[in-house]
């Protein structure tokens with residue numbers, strides 16, 4: 001789905017999310033959303049905040065699970081995905097904090113595996129993710145599933161790719177400060193979502209989008225696994241689609 005501009009693409013995604021929340025609310029249900037970080041979803045979060053403030057969209061019946069978090073990471077650190085989500089979305093809407101889930105970057109190493117299993121179980125107990133939104137890293141990662149990730153992988157501790165750490169270096173004031181690891185939902189976890197929307201904006205993402213959409217399915221570019229699902233929509237602006 002290619003839009004001339006990022007603004008139009010962002011509106012499409014935000015309105016899909018809002019429509020889902022409202023339709024579930026009408027029948028007294030909850031919406032289970034999988035959320036992403038990075039620059040890509042910021043516009044979507046801004047539009048959701050606007051819909052909350054100006055059009056009464058309520059998040060009281062929304063439960064969220066974020067894709068990933070750096071490890072180790074303190075939640076109150078400027079670079080944490082907890083801070084990111086609070087600043088870009090949660091502080092501005094009426095979501096119940098107890099319904100927000102973000103992988104815990106503060107655990108001891110030997111507690112991580114149990115935490116990850118519990119994260120998966122919580123999603124399953126709620127009936128699974130209704131919708132997962134994704135960005136894409138220049139390595140082709142989704143969440144922090146770097147090249148080499150297995151299609152059936154679950155939530156786990158991973159080692160970040162060198163390019164991913166370079167791309168994050170500005171946020172951390174130097175690559176040497178970027179954590180080498182992260183906790184991420186797996187490809188298998190993402191695949192269980194009933195709907196998946198991958199977003200990409202600008203020419204900067206054009207070559208990885210070409211690989212993800214048209215390339216051979218391979219663990220070298222984890223986003224190519226999305227070609228195997230019928231529930232995936234790629235939402236692109238003209239720049240990101242320019243190599244297709």
Ligand code: GLP
Pocket residue numbers: 036037038039040041067068134135136137138141142143144164
């Ligand atoms: C990080 C996140 C990914 C995100 C990617 C792209 O690595 N863990 O979920 O998709 O960055 O980031 P951006 O949207 O800033 O280009």
